[in-house]
Amino acid sequence: MKETGKYKPKSQAPEPTLKRLPGYLYFLEQVKEDGTINISAPTIGKELGLDPTQVVKDLAFTGVRGKPRVGYNTYELIHALEDFLGFNKVNEAFLVGAGNLGAALMAYQEHQSLGLKILAAFDVDERKIGKTIGGIYVLEYNKLFSLSDRLNVKIGIITTPNHVAQEVAEDMVNCGIKAIWNFTSAKLGLSEKIIVQNTSMSSYAAVLLRRLSDANL
Numbered sequence: 001m002k003e004t005g006k007y008k009p010k011s012q013a014p015e016p017t018l019k020r021l022p023g024y025l026y027f028l029e030q031v032k033e034d035g036t037i038n039i040s041a042p043t044i045g046k047e048l049g050l051d052p053t054q055v056v057k058d059l060a061f062t063g064v065r066g067k068p069r070v071g072y073n074t075y076e077l078i079h080a081l082e083d084f085l086g087f088n089k090v091n092e093a094f095l096v097g098a099g100n101l102g103a104a105l106m107a108y109q110e111h112q113s114l115g116l117k118i119l120a121a122f123d124v125d126e127r128k129i130g131k132t133i134g135g136i137y138v139l140e141y142n143k144l145f146s147l148s149d150r151l152n153v154k155i156g157i158i159t160t161p162n163h164v165a166q167e168v169a170e171d172m173v174n175c176g177i178k179a180i181w182n183f184t185s186a187k188l189g190l191s192e193k194i195i196v197q198n199t200s201m202s203s204y205a206a207v208l209l210r211r212l213s214d215a216n217l
């Protein structure tokens with residue numbers, strides 16, 4: 001993994017800040033295209049619907065501070081955000097479960113620009129083993145163990161059926177995986193040292209449907 005580490009960011013940004021940071025980055029990339037060199041926190045806040053104080057607090061986590069009456073240097077801030085979010089590193093990942101969702105993630109090449117590279121996928125279904133999806137090989141599940149020994153992969157993505165997710169997560173941890181992106185609805189019980197990010201479409205759908213229902217439209 002290549003680290004640039006040019007900026008000295010504050011560690012431990014809260015989750016709401018982490019979720020907002022990619023939004024700042026995408027906005028600043030557009031601004032850069034327009035040739036804007038400096039941008040103020042109130043301008044960023046206005047465009048993104050955020051309080052300028054919040055913008056300043058969020059961006060301080062990148063280690064970059066705006067200058068009075070000038071604001072932030074767009075280029076510097078973009079680099080600092082990419083650095084902080086790890087978007088300019090190559091973080092290699094293994095994916096387990098090359099079904100509907102797994103295949104969609106493999107085919108989604110934009111992950112690379114987010115610093116995530118799926119090196120290989122693993123499955124138990126013989127009809128999928130040996131195929132490539134988005135240029136990524138689907139290997140026999142048991143190969144996860146031997147391949148992990150050789151490659152020092154730290155990220156695991158789980159897109160299996162719910163009922164096998166815990167077992168797969170434990171295997172991943174035994175293989176040296178330190179961070180798991182769990183797309184199943186299974187609640188994983190793992191050591192607290194393992195970073196788990198759950199992404200459940202059903203919970204987002206529940207929020208959307210409840211809000212629609214509450215809005216009485």
Ligand SMILES: NC(=O)c1ccc[n+]([C@@H]2O[C@H](COP(=O)([O-])OP(=O)(O)OC[C@H]3O[C@@H](n4cnc5c(N)ncnc54)[C@H](O)[C@@H]3O)[C@@H](O)[C@H]2O)c1
Pocket residue numbers: 096097098099100101102122123124125128141159160161162164168183184185199200201202
């Ligand atoms: N987070 C989301 O937004 C979202 C959206 C859709 C589905 N899901 C969840 O993602 C998971 C996958 O959904 P899907 O529609 O892609 O299912 P799928 O059945 O199409 O794919 C699951 C894949 O896992 C493989 N598999 C089964 N047991 C395995 C094991 N022990 N080891 C390795 N591979 C194994 C299967 O062979 C299959 O290829 C489900 O848990 C589903 O609830 C999440």
